Amino acid sequence: MSRVLVVEDEQHLAEGLRFNLEAEGYQVAVVDTGEAALDLLNGPAFDIVVLDVMLPGKSGFEVVSEMRRTGQFVPTLILTARGHSDDVLQGFAAGADDYLTKPFDLTILIARIQGLLRRREWLRGAHSETPPSIPPQRNDVFTFGDKSVYFELLELRVRDQVFPLTLMEMNVLRYLIRHEGKPVSRKSMLEEVWGLHEDTDTRAIDNFIVRLRRYIEEDPTKPRHLLAVRGVGYRFIGNPPSG
């Protein structure tokens, strides 16, 4: 069940939103200040934030930009009476994902919330579906040697040890496993995993590889699973020849 955080100081609107979102099957939390929202976002994760702008204390714009600054990337929809194009631009510049003006059409609000949640789901699990040539990995555990990767849990288990991975680390690993045995270029990883197409510095990937080697290699200085391919990128080998 998706968790929605509604930040709205107008009590009537807040309760109306709660009623409708709960009727749609979401779990809803309502707060009436930006400060309270930022506090709550430090706790258990929310899947989406519906944020008013004219709040007592911190404005919605300040709240969303503070969220982004502190690495809080939960999808955020700004819901406000301010519909001037300057306001809309300010909202997106602050880091909002969507912007809807009051008065709003209830069905449209719900459709937009569903759209943002859908995108979040895709981003979470669906890099697996990107290269259609390779059969999609439906089961969410991959085992090689004495190591198991639990994709959904963001965990790597080596014998009885558990290493938590970040979402990005997991996505990199997933991509490499998907192309097991074949060299994968840094550029294609940037495009497929990060969704970047411009000439970004590809060395960021090397840092991820260094971190992943620490988890899955017996001796990270002599990698056997995550091999560098000169001039191209990397190659994942699940069961290297012994010796």
Added chain:
Amino acid sequence: MVGTGRKKSIAFFISLGVGLTIVIILLYVGWVLLGWHTGILLFLGIVLLALIIAGVVLNTIFLVREIRRNEQHDAFINAVTHELKTPVASIRLYVETLKTRAVEEAKRDEFYGIILSDSDRLLGTIEQILRTGRVGSSSRKPHLAPMQLDELVGECVARARILHGVPPESLQYKPGPPLPIQGDYDEVHAAVSNLIDNAIKYSGNEVGIEVVACQSDGRFAEVRVKDRGAGIPGPELKRIFKRFYRVHGPGAMRVKGTGLGLYIVRSVAKRHGGRAWAESGGPGQGSTFTLQFPIAK
């Protein structure tokens, strides 16, 4: 309502600018023509220079004031947008909910109540804006008629108790002797109600308000509304009566409004030959608002 005053002041400052330019030209022409009369020239020069400096200073003051007024106007537009759109958004949300979902009986009644109170709020904002236009124009005179200020205050207090759900012990009113005045009932009612509504709005959760109606100097009928709420910093005591003006700061930020209420209060007082002012010990010390009308003989 905003237009005419602004046009006049803009016309004045444009003519001031033109006048100053002419003065400068005259100064130069004078320099050429009266070159030999050094004494006269010196005198004229000093006078005209003083005029020019005074003009530049005036122009700067005008500019700063105009910029400030613009800022307040923007804030006002934002506030009014919010005050008009929020209740409409809420009404719309609840009507759509009732229309599209199966809502149980008790919830349904609650929703109807919310719709009703939001339409009242919307109406209140609209009336406030329209009233600002009426009391701000000097061509529309108030309809003066004999009335009892003490009774009107009693009605306003009763209305506020119901509207805001405040118990009588939190909003006290002790009627004094009869206070006959010549007044426009609607305007005076709006002014007194604005003061009481403000006192409630800025009191937060602990409402403790005393309303007093009494004579002052034997010449004035006076309404005093005393609260124990947010209080007002000294420098703001006069400014809060300006149109669109709202106090900035952490305390006031929590209260929403258009910045019209006290402007209406002061305008109504002036139109009746009376006055309105505020006193406060400072932030957190509560405040007292006084509204005076000449007593009818």
